[in-house]
Amino acid sequence: MTNKSQEESNKTAKKMLIKNNLVERGNEARIIRKIVAIIALVFILAAGGMILGGYLYIKSALKPLDSENQKQKEVEVPIGSSTTSIGNLLEEKKIIKNGTIFKYYVKFNNISGFQAGNYKFSPSMTLKEITDALQTGKLVNKAVFKITVPEGLQLDQIAEIIAKNTDYSAKEIMEKLDDPKTVDEFAKKYPEIITEDLKADNIKHPFEGYLYPATYSFYEEKPSLDSIIDTMIKQTKDVLADFHGILAEKDMNVHELLTMASLIEKEATAKADRHKIASVFFNRMEAGMPLQTDPTIAYALGEHKVRTMYEDLKVDSPYNTYEHKGLTPGPIANAGKESIEAVLNPADTDYLYFLAEYGTGDVYFAKTLEEHNALKKKHITDKRKEASE
Incomplete structure (x- = not known):
């Protein structure tokens, strides 16, 4: 074979090799595309299955747990129960399928006004029947x-x-x-x-x-x-x-919270801003001033006094906030949620004094003793004189 023939033969072989490589790569690419397509299909089917499964689960959870089971179970809903706790309670009692679904059913249907009490529910009841009963307060029996x-x-x-x-x-x-x-x-x-x-x-x-x-x-x-x-x-x-987290943040314990809340509760009139009263108490303690709140004097005396007299301020008691700085040893009364929340979220003020107007209960706040005394003369002393004339 001549050199020229040999070269042509080599070129032909090289072309065939390149062609075969291209064919092989094309086959590999097709196989990879098929694998990717199969994997993608699997994921789509899986996701679809999950969505479908979730849909079917939610749909079933919205239906009675057991439409054939009409056996009633007693369920006690405590005072102050949240929708979440009621849902969990109903799930635990096997009245409904899922407490979380119950919570969102209530939320999306804008249902509120659940009443505490003892109820009788069965697994055959719909969520609407259950929520209707909780709203109307249809109890097992009337309270004695x-x-x-x-x-x-x-x-x-x-x-x-x-x-x-x-x-x-x-x-x-x-x-x-x-x-x-x-x-x-x-x-x-x-x-x-x-x-x-x-x-x-x-x-x-x-x-x-x-x-x-x-x-x-x-x-x-x-x-x-x-x-x-x-x-x-x-x-x-x-x-x-609900307040334990914020108590920890404020480095305050339950006893301190209830004690401060009780002082606010006893000082607050119907027209009072409890958050501002809380700010006064906190500001006074921060300034090293005694709280000087009259209800603590009445408590120290063991009397339910309407008006605190000057001689009362000398009572020897750890509850006397004119003689002792800081909080009283414990609460002096019970406090509602408004006063509790005021302790945990006091207003941001510079006030150190406040008073309630004689006869009206309107509350006035002051930053200085001079301002406070002027308010006291105008809204208490002068008002009392007018009333007595």
């Missing part, structure tokens, strides 16, 4: 009696209210509440709120401020005194549950 505890009451006043609605005497109730054994019992049950602070030597009544103001329904003719007290302390625990 109710006890209403308003805001700003002291423990002896609450004892009187309990006594009027039960066979227990006010003296018996107070003895129970002041017994250290009672503190120990509830400290074991509610350690997050009942602490050693209640056992301090200078505390007048351990449970002062710990019986939450609310209306309580009782379904027994003669509930035990323990159960009555328990119901009210549990309500305090439930109300405070």
Whole structure:
């Protein structure tokens, strides 16, 4: 073979090799595309399956858990229960399929006004039937009696209210509440709120401020005194549950919170801005000033006084905020949620004084003693003179 023929033969072989390589690469590319397409299809089918599965699950969760099961179960919805806690409770009792779905059903349908109480629900009920019952308060049975505890009451006043609605005497109730054994019992049950602070030597009544103001329904003719007290302390625990995070941020404990809230509750009139009153108390403590709040004097004296006299300010008591700086040893009354929230979110002010106008309850704030005295003359002293003439 000549050199020329050899070169042509080599060129032909090289072309064939290149062609074969191109063909092989084309085959590989087709295979890769097929694999990618298959993987993509698998993912699409999986995602579709998940979406479909989720849709079907939600759809089933919106239906009765068991339309054939009409057996009723008693469900107690505590005072202050959130939609989330009610949904979880119904799921635990096997009344509904999913508590979270229940929560969003309530939210998207703008349903509110659920009432506490004892209910009877069955797995055959629809979510609408359940929410309708919770809104209308269709209970298992009517309460035998109710006890209403308003805001700003002291423990002896609450004892009187309990006594009027039960066979227990006010003296018996107070003895129970002041017994250290009672503190120990509830400290074991509610350690997050009942602490050693209640056992301090200078505390007048351990449970002062710990019986939450609310209306309580009782379904027994003669509930035990323990159960009555328990119901009210549990309500305090439930109300405070949402505030533990901010308490930690502010380096404040429950006892301090309830103590400050009680001072605000006793000082606040219907027209008062509790957040501003809270700012005054905090500003005074920061400035090293005594709180000088009159309700603490009445508490120290053990009297429910309408007006504090000058000689009253000399009472020898750790609750005398004219003589002692800082908070009182404990609460001087119970406090509602508004006063509790005011403690945790005081207004940003420079005020150091406030007073309520005689006769109207309008509240005026001042930054200086001079300004405060002028307001006092105008809205209290002069108003009293006018009223007496």
